[in-house]
Amino acid sequence: MVTGASGGVGRAIVLALAGEGVRVHLVGRRAEALGDVAGQVGGTAPRPLVHRADLSHDAEITQLVARIQREVRTIDILVHAAGIISLGRVDRAPMEEFDRQFAINVRAAYAVSQGFLPMLKASQGQIVFLNSSAGLSGRAGSSQYAATKHALRGIADSLREEVNGEGVRVLSVFLGRTATPMQAAIHQAEDRAYEPERLIRPEDVASIVISALRLPRSIEVTDMTLRPLQKPGS
Numbered sequence: 001m002v003t004g005a006s007g008g009v010g011r012a013i014v015l016a017l018a019g020e021g022v023r024v025h026l027v028g029r030r031a032e033a034l035g036d037v038a039g040q041v042g043g044t045a046p047r048p049l050v051h052r053a054d055l056s057h058d059a060e061i062t063q064l065v066a067r068i069q070r071e072v073r074t075i076d077i078l079v080h081a082a083g084i085i086s087l088g089r090v091d092r093a094p095m096e097e098f099d100r101q102f103a104i105n106v107r108a109a110y111a112v113s114q115g116f117l118p119m120l121k122a123s124q125g126q127i128v129f130l131n132s133s134a135g136l137s138g139r140a141g142s143s144q145y146a147a148t149k150h151a152l153r154g155i156a157d158s159l160r161e162e163v164n165g166e167g168v169r170v171l172s173v174f175l176g177r178t179a180t181p182m183q184a185a186i187h188q189a190e191d192r193a194y195e196p197e198r199l200i201r202p203e204d205v206a207s208i209v210i211s212a213l214r215l216p217r218s219i220e221v222t223d224m225t226l227r228p229l230q231k232p233g234s
Contacts, residue, residue: 003109003112008202009206011037026049028052049071068119075125078125120163171223176225179201179202
């Protein structure tokens with residue numbers, strides 16, 4: 001299952017998983033966009049299943065978990081790719097924006113993980129948290145977003161300690177600037193030229209995640225930090 005599956009890195013991971021023959025559950029708020037991604041899956045892969053859900057609402061997460069439990073026996077892989085960002089300095093960033101980012105970036109990932117843990121434990125599955133370099137260090141103008149990503153790292157680290165003994169692997173991927181619609185919007189807000197050719201490609205992130213998921217069960221990669229080789233503006 002991939003949250004935030006309608007675009008960016010989430011979409012790339014969906015297509016990469018499908019390319020490995022995995023049946024993927026696509027989760028996101030925009031049903032039409034999810035359907036477009038599902039339509040891009042090749043005919044040799046199992047048909048993806050689309051689930052429209054607003055993960056900022058507990059009731060919709062509960063309904064999502066119940067629906068998938070009815071449809072399948074288990075979940076082998078859970079990828080948290082849903083996320084939002086709002087920039088602003090501490091002295092002026094609205095608290096409403098902090099609450100909105102916390103709801104999607106932190107609370108939703110926690111609730112979704114909690115809901116699907118029984119299925120993941122049964123399959124000795126794997127959980128991937130798509131994090132950000134902001135989860136390692138905060139910068140001016142991104143305190144709210146950085147705080148949510150630091151919190152997401154804390155969830156992943158604690159969860160790993162709790163479920164490793166039951167055969168579940170937990171990976172955090174800390175991404176630098178990646179060529180996605182979200183990053184294009186950030187560049188516009190910063191009044192900077194958007195040069196996607198200098199950024200990480202979503203397809204490369206997906207390839208690295210797939211490689212980690214395919215590792216022998218004798219090993220676990222806990223954290224990966226990815227950054228563009230060519231720095232923007234260099």
